[in-house]
Amino acid sequence: MPVTAIIGAQWGDEGKGGVVDYLAQDADAVVRFQGGANAGHTVIYKGEPLALHLLPCGIVHERPICVIANGVVVDLEALIEEIRLVGERGMSVTPQRLKISDRAHLTLPYHRLLDGQRESADSPSRIGTTQRGVGPTYVDKVDRIGIRFLDFIRPDDLKKKLKRNWEMKAGQCGSLAGGGEVTAETLLHSLLSYYETVVQYAEVTDTVVVLNQMVADGKRILLEGAQGTGLDVDFGTYPYVTSSSTTAGGACIGTGIPPSRITQVFGVAKAYTTRVGEGPFPTEMTAGIQEEIRRRGREYGATTGRPRRCGWFDAVLVRYARMINGFTGLILTKLDILSGLPEVPIAVAYEWQGRHLTLLPADTRVLAECKPVYEILPGWTEIKRSLRKWSDLPDNARRFADRISQLAGVPVAFVSIGPERDAVLFPDEADSFWG
Ligand code: IMO
Ligand code: MG
16 A cells, blocks of 8 residues: 655645645555654644644544654644644644654754854845754754654753753853853753653654554555755755755655655645745746735745745746656646636746756756746636536646646646645546555
């Protein structure tokens, strides 16, 4: 039975939350494998939007267990707040349903401070992060000084580690931390109390074993990617990226599920493109239309509330994402938002120094100099949200989806035409996803 990865094909915010929510109804496990509270995955729960940051989107369904796997960096304060919010909305989070990897690293207050400091307005190395401390947490992981859930088993060791780390970091972030009120002892004290709270709602366990057992038992596992291919630390628009492997390979690293066991990889792309934060964006729209699409698509960050930059569909980026991730299908979201435009451009290549590029260049400075080459497709008037059949889509909307599929080199698995869970259309009459 399939182990399915859901991966962002652009710069994040592709609508992965809605897709995972839809597929999670029939899944046995929904797994976050990288990133942290920088993610903002929106699902509709009882008619109202719910933004999840650390909890897998499967939490809104009865059937699947939810796993925060080893590749995720966990901010306990943020997780507790999210469990509280989800509880208020009537969902119960229990250790039977929520599993956290004992190998997962913790985001501590000093990571958030360091992230914020680097991002201060006058900093030359500003990249427009979400300031959730995610980058500095991964720095410590790779530097081999990170604090993991495993460390709570030996509080004395934890105390020593924390003391050593704080001595190293205090100089860097002491002034921001409020004039020396923070000490290794106060950090330890609050960390232990957060941990005591979290274990009332989640089981900390060896999720590598749990997940591989589920694979062996033929269970349906949904791997919920965060961010997107353009933000991958290796393959994205470095340095304007996040600090983790957001691509399909990252799903193996971040869970311990071997590559040979991943059976399907679905790329999620919006019918246009958005980006939050700094970094080149070849298909960014001109101001007027950009505001219009932002308004229609409600393109404001689910984590930070920042307005997202909006652009046309970039087939160069999505083709590149297909190559890196080996997409077996593409899920196209928010097709309805483009309705009513007389013409819909798609970037089919970039022009750079008289050359045509058809894949993302490695050098982000080159990308910044690229001019998109557009193919102009005719628009469509309206997509009724009540549509449930592919053949009922306006002809030009279908042509748009078909052209994207052709340019990206991957079949369209389904499209979404609204935020509701069932606002999805399958081009094949067979609409069973799990096979
Ligand atoms: P989801 O999962 C969109 C962007 C930030 C910034 C860069 C680095 O909702 O798609 P970080 O805080 O990760 O160090 O910031 O990455 N970014 C996202 N953009 N969607 C996200 O997550 C993002 N998570 C991080 O805006 O440009
Ligand atoms: Mg988001």
